Amino acid sequence: MKKTLVLLGLCLIFNCSKNELLDQYTTEISALKTEQELKNYWKELHDLDQITYLKETKGHLQGDSISITNMIRTALMFEIHGDDVYTPDNVVPILNFTHNYIGDANLAFWPIIQKCKKTGGVIESFGGKFPAYQLEGISITFYDFSLFRQDNKYNALLEKLNNKSYNTTVSETLFEIQEEQKKLAQLEVKDVVGKWNIERMNNIVEKGFFEFVKMSDNSLYLKRKHRLQKLIPIETTDTYQNYKIENEPFGWTYKLSNGNLSLLDDKGTTLIDYNAYN
Missing domain, CATH: 1.25.40 (Serine Threonine Protein Phosphatase 5, Tetratricopeptide repeat)
Structure with missing residues (x-):
């Protein structure tokens, strides 16, 4: 059955x-x-x-x-x-x-x-x-x-x-x-922008990693295992870029600066500073 x-x-x-x-x-x-x-x-x-x-x-x-x-x-x-x-x-x-x-x-x-x-x-x-x-x-x-x-x-x-x-x-x-x-699922990775440890809670590193990747459609995505979430740029300066996940519900964003990545809430408060994956 x-x-x-x-x-x-x-x-x-x-x-x-x-x-x-x-x-x-x-x-x-x-x-x-x-x-x-x-x-x-x-x-x-x-x-x-x-x-x-x-x-x-x-x-x-x-x-x-x-x-x-x-x-x-x-x-x-x-x-x-x-x-x-x-x-x-x-x-x-x-x-x-x-x-x-x-x-x-x-x-x-x-x-x-x-x-x-x-x-x-x-x-x-x-x-x-x-x-x-x-x-x-x-x-x-x-x-x-x-x-x-x-x-x-x-x-x-x-x-x-x-x-x-x-x-x-x-x-x-x-x-x-x-x-x-x-x-x-048909897209292919063209470039890896960065790779970080999975941290579902601040300073608690778990097994595995996630990536920011440029895919074959020339868009940037957050990639966890095989799953892709499109990243929308919302602010770019000389020192950092801010992105949000397409359709995300809470107003949270990712801040990328010189390879360092943070997750921010809707008020700009840092929720997690991710550690680079080695």
């Missing part, structure tokens, strides 16, 4: 157009009429999430694509059956959110998290008291920055997320993000 779910997901992801994919899932989900059928479908989405999270799929691109496809199907459950399709004991949306590694997808999915919050239940306590776990899902996927024990930042960051304008059709936005990830 698990292999069947994965193969079906991959077939739809890599061979279907937007209309074909969304039509397939819209037809599938619209056909769910009874409470038990809806419950069974949530169970299927839960199982597929676990397969992907436990890395039973082959390759990062496939794993990321299945993860986003899972989010599309969850969004369609809300869009087709209404908010009442979600019950307080349902962990699927929060698993979709926290097991996904693409920042843009998590941001697009935030309206679903808001709907779950209105219902209450497990969303309030899964991984810690709301909104700690959920904000971590945004801060890690965009900036690889941990908000652990930084409760003083929560209200301001949550306000930024809740006041942001979102596309009303989450499923379509997620599909477009999935297509963009496929395009990014």
Whole structure:
């Protein structure tokens, strides 16, 4: 059964157009009429999430694509059956959110998290008291920055997320993000601008590194493993350059000066001074 779910997901992801994919899932989900059928479908989405999270799929691109496809199907459950399709004991949306590694997808999915919050239940306590776990899902996927024990930042960051304008059709936005990830996967590295240690908390160096790289489309990206996030220049002087990640939600920026890199918050306060990777 698990292999069947994965193969079906991959077939739809890599061979279907937007209309074909969304039509397939819209037809599938619209056909769910009874409470038990809806419950069974949530169970299927839960199982597929676990397969992907436990890395039973082959390759990062496939794993990321299945993860986003899972989010599309969850969004369609809300869009087709209404908010009442979600019950307080349902962990699927929060698993979709926290097991996904693409920042843009998590941001697009935030309206679903808001709907779950209105219902209450497990969303309030899964991984810690709301909104700690959920904000971590945004801060890690965009900036690889941990908000652990930084409760003083929560209200301001949550306000930024809740006041942001979102596309009303989450499923379509997620599909477009999935297509963009496929395009990014085709790019090649032309030049490495700099390489730094991973530090999710200040002065705590973790295994691995991230890079600023110029890709074959002549744009600059932040690269973590195989994942790329486009960097937008916002200020350039004789001594430093400031960049923001495209579509980032918090107003945080990177300051690059003579090979030294810092992550700044929206007020210009330094969150992390990164150490160069050797």
